[in-house]
Amino acid sequence: MTPLKERLVQLEVLRYNPDTDTEAHFQRYEVMCQEEWVVLDALNKIKADIDPTLNYRWSCHMAVCGSCGMMINGEPKLSCHAFLRSYEGVIRVEPLAHFPVERDLVTAPDDFMEKLKRVKPYVIPKEKKPISEGEYKQTPAQLMKFRQYSMCINCMLCYAACPQYGLTPHFIGPAALTLAHRYNLDSRDEGRKERQEVVATHEGVWECTFVGACSEVCPAHVDPASALQQMKITSSVDWIVEHLIPGGKS
Amino acid sequence: MSRRPLIREVPPTSWYFRQPRYLRYMSREITSIFIGAYCVLLVVGLQRLAAGPAAWEGFLAALKSPASIVFQFLCLVAAVYHAATWFNATQKAMPIQIGEDFVPGNLISGAHYAAWAVLSFGVLFLAGVF
Numbered sequence: 001m002t003p004l005k006e007r008l009v010q011l012e013v014l015r016y017n018p019d020t021d022t023e024a025h026f027q028r029y030e031v032m033c034q035e036e037w038v039v040l041d042a043l044n045k046i047k048a049d050i051d052p053t054l055n056y057r058w059s060c061h062m063a064v065c066g067s068c069g070m071m072i073n074g075e076p077k078l079s080c081h082a083f084l085r086s087y088e089g090v091i092r093v094e095p096l097a098h099f100p101v102e103r104d105l106v107t108a109p110d111d112f113m114e115k116l117k118r119v120k121p122y123v124i125p126k127e128k129k130p131i132s133e134g135e136y137k138q139t140p141a142q143l144m145k146f147r148q149y150s151m152c153i154n155c156m157l158c159y160a161a162c163p164q165y166g167l168t169p170h171f172i173g174p175a176a177l178t179l180a181h182r183y184n185l186d187s188r189d190e191g192r193k194e195r196q197e198v199v200a201t202h203e204g205v206w207e208c209t210f211v212g213a214c215s216e217v218c219p220a221h222v223d224p225a226s227a228l229q230q231m232k233i234t235s236s237v238d239w240i241v242e243h244l245i246p247g248g249k250s
Numbered sequence: 251m252s253r254r255p256l257i258r259e260v261p262p263t264s265w266y267f268r269q270p271r272y273l274r275y276m277s278r279e280i281t282s283i284f285i286g287a288y289c290v291l292l293v294v295g296l297q298r299l300a301a302g303p304a305a306w307e308g309f310l311a312a313l314k315s316p317a318s319i320v321f322q323f324l325c326l327v328a329a330v331y332h333a334a335t336w337f338n339a340t341q342k343a344m345p346i347q348i349g350e351d352f353v354p355g356n357l358i359s360g361a362h363y364a365a366w367a368v369l370s371f372g373v374l375f376l377a378g379v380f
Contacts, residue, residue, distance in 0.1 A: 018254035018255065024256055167265065230342075
């Protein structure tokens with residue numbers, strides 16, 4: 001078997017220890033890596049062989065769980081999906097932008113989790129049927145209407161890419177709003193009106209200025225920017241019906 | 251152990267230098283300044299027209315000055331860039347589903363470009379260019 005090619009990789013990792021530090025600093029590591037490794041492998045090697053105090057989150061190592069999001073050379077990436085061979089020189093690794101840093105590369109997702117809850121990301125049927133009446137059926141065409149938006153892995157890369165979220169933290173943000181859209185489009189769902197109380201507001205879709213960065217960085221190809229623009233159109237139609245058409249109700 | 255998370259602030263006036271995609275976004279936003287300025291020029295033109303034939307002729311002469319031509323050229327570039335990026339975005343905002351499939355995005359954007367061409371042709375025709 002041919003031995004795997006190795007190379008010395010330099011990583012500059014942001015360090016912050018809440019118990020001793022008042023601000024963050026960068027620490028340089030040099031680590032021998034195999035050519036086909038990803039940034040997460042390099043971090044694991046650092047933690048195992050060089051510095052066990054380094055903190056970061058990861059789980060699946062296959063771009064499914066959404067735990068290992070980081071800024072890699074300033075770009076939000078899943079570190080398990082960022083191949084070392086794509087980078088030259090020193091690789092700068094920072095925690096996800098726009099989130100408070102708990103320790104080193106670990107961020108606090110509390111704000112996102114709170115916002116996710118507010119958009120009610122679950123099917124809200126008009127009337128709950130008893131199990132004896134069977135399942136809620138759906139055609140393949142009805143499924144395709146929202147399928148793309150159901151692929152979100154809650155990795156929060158879109159929040160780290162969105163300058164609007166960074167500048168105005170009350171913005172509900174790309175992933176949560178996209179999930180609201182996903183359920184609004186679901187033929188089994190009747191919860192759109194409830195979600196509009198959050199979606200069609202200045203902290204909802206109207207805070208989005210369509211930078212489009214969310215869609216560019218999404219590792220699951222969800223395209224949150226498209227979901228938000230579609231919700232702007234439907235929210236505008238609601239407003240027109242409610243305010244400009246006599247007797248109209250949204 | 252109590253939590254003491256570190257907040258890393260976003261620089262409010264220079265954030266768009268962080269990423270080329272942010273600069274692209276800002277360049278699109280800046281086109282609106284040129285389009286706004288051109289609207290002001292049109293309003294001034296209307297005002298000159300209302301002021302009588304001499305004022306109108308003066309306005310037309312001013313439009314032909316080198317500075318005015320440069321300004322109008324910049325406005326045209328800004329308007330074309332703004333329109334093209336807008337048409338390219340329409341496929342995201344207005345997906346069309348037929349059965350289980352979606353109409354390809356470039357057809358949706360292409361239809362907007364076609365409508366743009368037809369309308370521009372109509373305006374030029376009404377203006378007596380042909």
